[in-house]
Every structure is written in C-alpha cells, then in structure tokens.
Amino acid sequence: MTERTFRPTTPDLPPVATVTDTTALAQAADATRVASIGARGPRGEPGPATRTAAEDAAASPGPDAAGAADVPDTPGPAREAAAVTVAEPAVVLYEVNGSVARVTMNRPEYRNAQNSKMTYALDDAFYRAAADPDVKVVILAGAGKHFSAGHDIGTPGRDIDQSFDRRAGLWWDHVGQLGAESRFAREQEVYLGMCRRWRELPKPTIAQVQGACIAGGLMLAWVCDLIVASDDAFFADPVVRMGIPGVEYFAHPWVMGPRAAKEFLFLGERVDARRALDLGMVNRVVPRAELATEVTSIAERIATMPRLGLALTKKAVNQAEDLMGLQTGMDAVFGLHHLAHAHNAEVGKDSLAGHDARSMRDARRGSESSA
Ligand code: ZN
Numbered sequence: 001m002t003e004r005t006f007r008p009t010t011p012d013l014p015p016v017a018t019v020t021d022t023t024a025l026a027q028a029a030d031a032t033r034v035a036s037i038g039a040r041g042p043r044g045e046p047g048p049a050t051r052t053a054a055e056d057a058a059a060s061p062g063p064d065a066a067g068a069a070d071v072p073d074t075p076g077p078a079r080e081a082a083a084v085t086v087a088e089p090a091v092v093l094y095e096v097n098g099s100v101a102r103v104t105m106n107r108p109e110y111r112n113a114q115n116s117k118m119t120y121a122l123d124d125a126f127y128r129a130a131a132d133p134d135v136k137v138v139i140l141a142g143a144g145k146h147f148s149a150g151h152d153i154g155t156p157g158r159d160i161d162q163s164f165d166r167r168a169g170l171w172w173d174h175v176g177q178l179g180a181e182s183r184f185a186r187e188q189e190v191y192l193g194m195c196r197r198w199r200e201l202p203k204p205t206i207a208q209v210q211g212a213c214i215a216g217g218l219m220l221a222w223v224c225d226l227i228v229a230s231d232d233a234f235f236a237d238p239v240v241r242m243g244i245p246g247v248e249y250f251a252h253p254w255v256m257g258p259r260a261a262k263e264f265l266f267l268g269e270r271v272d273a274r275r276a277l278d279l280g281m282v283n284r285v286v287p288r289a290e291l292a293t294e295v296t297s298i299a300e301r302i303a304t305m306p307r308l309g310l311a312l313t314k315k316a317v318n319q320a321e322d323l324m325g326l327q328t329g330m331d332a333v334f335g336l337h338h339l340a341h342a343h344n345a346e347v348g349k350d351s352l353a354g355h356d357a358r359s360m361r362d363a364r365r366g367s368e369s370s371a
Contacts, residue, residue, distance in 0.1 A: 037092045037121040092121035093143070094128065099136040099303035100296065101129040105220075107157070108144025114216050115152040116159045119190050122220075123167055123197070130201050136303040136310065138201065139295055140224055141208040147233070148217030151191075154357045160186065168193025180342045183351060191219065191248035192334055196327075199223040199318065202311040204302050208295040209233045210288060219249040225314060227281065228295050229273040230288040235281070238268035241363055242353040244340040250333035254326050256281045268364070 093104040103125040105112040112118075122140075129138045142148050152158045163175045166189050174186035198205075207224035213235045221227050221235075237246055245265070246252055252261035256279040264271060273285045286294045302310065341351040348354055355363075 037090055037094055037124045090121065091115075091118040092125050094125045096132070096135060097296075098300065099134060100139060100299040101125075101132070101135045101137070102139045102141060102296075103129065105140075105142045105148060107155075108142075108146075110152070110155045110157070111146040111149035111212055112142040112144065112217070113149055113152040113155050114220070115155070115157050116162060116164055116190055117157065118152075119194055120164050120167070123194060126198050126201050130203060136203060136305075136307055137299040138203055138205045139208055139299055140205060140220060141292070141295075142210070142217075144211075146211030147207070147209040147213045148220055149212045150215035150217050153352065164190075168197050179345065180338060183341055183345075184338055187248050187338070188334075191216070192330065195219050195223045195249040202314065203307070204299075204310055204314060206295055206299055208291060209282070210291055215239055215247050219247055219251075222249060222251045222255055225317075226283045226298070228284045228286065228291065228298065229276060229282045230291040231273055231285055232288050233273040233276070233282075233285075234270040235272075235276050236268060236270045237265060238360060238364060240265050240268055241360065242340075242355050243344055244353075245333060245336050248334065248337055250330045250337070251326065253329070254321060254324065269367075 089106060091106055093102075093106050095102050095104075103122065105114070105118060105122070107113060107115075107118065126138065129135045161175060163173050166173070168189050171185050171188055174182040174184075174189070176182075177185060204226070205224040207221040207227045209221055209227060210230040210233055213221050213229075213233060215237050218235060218237055237252070239247060252264060256264060256276075260279050271279070271281075273282065276282045277285050284294070344353045345351045
C-alpha cells in the first residue's frame with residue numbers, strides 16, 4: 001500500500017490520508033476514520049500506479065479546456081510544482097467525525113467534473129456511510145472553488161468507454177453496444193439510476209455547495225435532503241442549448257416549481273444562491289467562509305435525533321414527493337432526453353449536438369453579451 005498525507009485544496013477540510021489500495025481501505029479507515037476512495041480504475045483494476053506532480057501539472061488543461069458543461073471562467077487551483085512521485089489523488093475523499101460522514105468530490109482541477117470513476121467512488125462512499133452504525137448524517141461536498149461543473153464531457157479522465165461493475169440495476173454493460181442502446185444503458189446506470197439510489201440512502205444527507213453547481217452538478221445536490229449554499233454559489237442547467245430537455249435526473253419542476261423550471265431551462269442562465277433560496281431550491285445561504293462550519297453544525301444537530309426516526313421521516317417526505325409525480329415524471333422525461341440524444345446523433349455530429357465544454361461556455365458568453 002502506498003500512502004501519503006494529502007491536503008485537499010479546500011481550506012475547509014483537514015489533511016486526510018490517501019490510499020491507493022482499496023483492500024487496505026478498511027484498515028486505514030479503522031485506524032484514522034479517514035480514507036479516500038476511487039484511486040483504482042474500472043472493474044477493480046489498479047489505477048495508474050504513480051505519476052509525478054509535474055506530469056500532473058502537464059496534464060492539467062487550464063481554464064479553457066476543462067471538461068464539464070458551462071465551465072466557470074476561473075482557473076483551477078494551483079497545482080503542486082515539486083517533481084516528487086506521489087500516489088494519484090483519490091477522486092472522492094471520505095472522513096468521519098463523530099456521527100457525521102463527509103464525502104468530498106476531489107477533482108478540483110476540473111471543477112469536480114463527474115466521470116464514472118468518481119460516480120462509483122461516490123457510490124462506495126455512500127454505501128459505506130449507510131452501513132456504518134456510527135454515522136447518522138452524511139455531507140456531500142466538493143473540493144476547491146466549485147461544487148461541481150457537471151458531467152465530464154472532455155477532461156483527460158473522461159471514461160465513458162470503460163466498463164464498471166454496475167450497481168444501480170441489472171441492465172447490461174453499455175460498452176461495445178451501439179447507438180441508443182449504449183447511451184440508454186449507460187445513462188440509466190450512471191446518471192438516473194445512481195442518483196435515485198443515492199436519494200434513498202436512509203440517513204439525512206446535506207449538499208454543501210459553493211461556486212458552480214451546473215447541469216450534472218445539480219443532480220448531485222438535488223439527491224441530497226438539504227442544500228446549504230455559500231453566497232458565491234450559482235446554479236444552471238444549460239443543456240437545452242444541446243437540444244436536450246434538461247439533465248437526466250429531471251427534478252426541476254419538483255425542486256423549484258414548474259414555472260421557475262421553465263425559465264431556468266429556457267434561459268439556461270445562472271441563478272445565484274439568493275434566487276435559489278427564494279425559489280425554495282436551497283435551504284440556507286451563508287458566507288463562503290462559514291459554509292463548512294455551518295453545514296457541520298446542522299449535521300451535528302440532526303445527528304442528535306434517533307436514527308430510525310430520521311430514516312422514517314426521510315422516507316415519508318420522499319414518498320410524498322413521489323406521490324407528487326417525481327419518479328414517474330423523471331421516467332417519462334428520461335425517454336424525451338434520449339429522443340433528443342438520438343436525434344442529435346442522427347442528424348448531426350454527436351449526441352451532444354456537437355457541443356463540448358468550450359462551445360457551451362462560448363455560447364453562454366455570446367448570449368450574455370447580446371442581452
Ligand atoms: Zn444524457
């Protein structure tokens with residue numbers, strides 16, 4: 001096992017241990033209650049053994065080439081310059097303090113763009129938090145300046161053609177399949193299925209959102225029970241520009257109301273934290289410097305409630321939301337979503353209507369300058 005001390009780029013978190021051998025994860029966690037997840041590749045293959053920080057820096061694409069939809073303009077955090085050999089940082093960090101588990105997306109150099117490796121590492125973390133009798137509340141956070149800029153549509157770590165052992169259902173592997181069959185199998189598993197699975201985690205979850213929460217990033221925040229945003233947070237789903245009716249986990253009308261959802265989608269513009277609060281999409285807005293402290297405080301107060309009471313209360317509200325049509329609505333829209341992908345692929349260059357992170361950013365800027 002290779003191990004070193006790794007300090008996340010966010011100032012909110014203490015140093016954590018990064019382990020590259022997940023078989024040793026349990027031992028490490030037992031010893032320190034802190035671990036990292038996702039340093040291995042698909043299907044349990046070891047990830048790249050080691051690479052130097054200098055190679056890491058060379059692989060960093062800079063502010064114009066990061067890979068998620070509507071990538072913010074700010075450059076990623078500064079990277080380590082020393083050419084020392086280090087283990088590849090895990091894409092998800094996991095730590096437990098008292099009754100609260102903190103799960104942190106850890107691709108800050110790509111604004112936490114979500115690839116499959118991160119998706120399955122998040123699932124590992126949530127599964128672990130659910131199973132741990134000492135954990136009563138789970139926080140989902142993003143390292144760095146941004147919560148998440150969405151699905152990975154262009155970083156060097158994009159892994160849509162890699163196989164992972166499926167967790168969300170029994171549909172067959174998308175790899176090696178063609179056209180809509182491949183696309184449907186993949187998105188059902190890693191997007192819609194995983195988000196539904198995480199929503200049902202029987203312990204309260206809190207999204208701690210700063211900076212960008214864009215497209216696929218919305219899905220991660222929306223599956224959490226509470227959303228606490230910093231005053232610099234902003235939210236947007238710009239995928240209508242690709243001809244697609246919203247992201248795969250189509251919760252828009254339920255998290256902000258139908259009329260606001262139409263405005264949010266039609267314009268695809270950024271909604272700031274205050275507006276999101278007015279729309280009822282987030283629970284609280286706090287100063288950036290107080291975000292992690294405030295979220296931890298809320299989690300610790302919730303954790304004083306009895307575990308079963310919390311689980312049943314969560315289920316009660318989720319059931320009410322389902323009776324308001326959330327699940328059947330999302331199933332219906334998932335079909336429309338895939339009609340849009342298939343149409344794009346049939347008449348154009350690809351299922352995203354030829355868009356990538358850069359073209360989405362340029363389109364947004366063009367729209368803002370004409371407003
Ligand atoms: Zn899609």
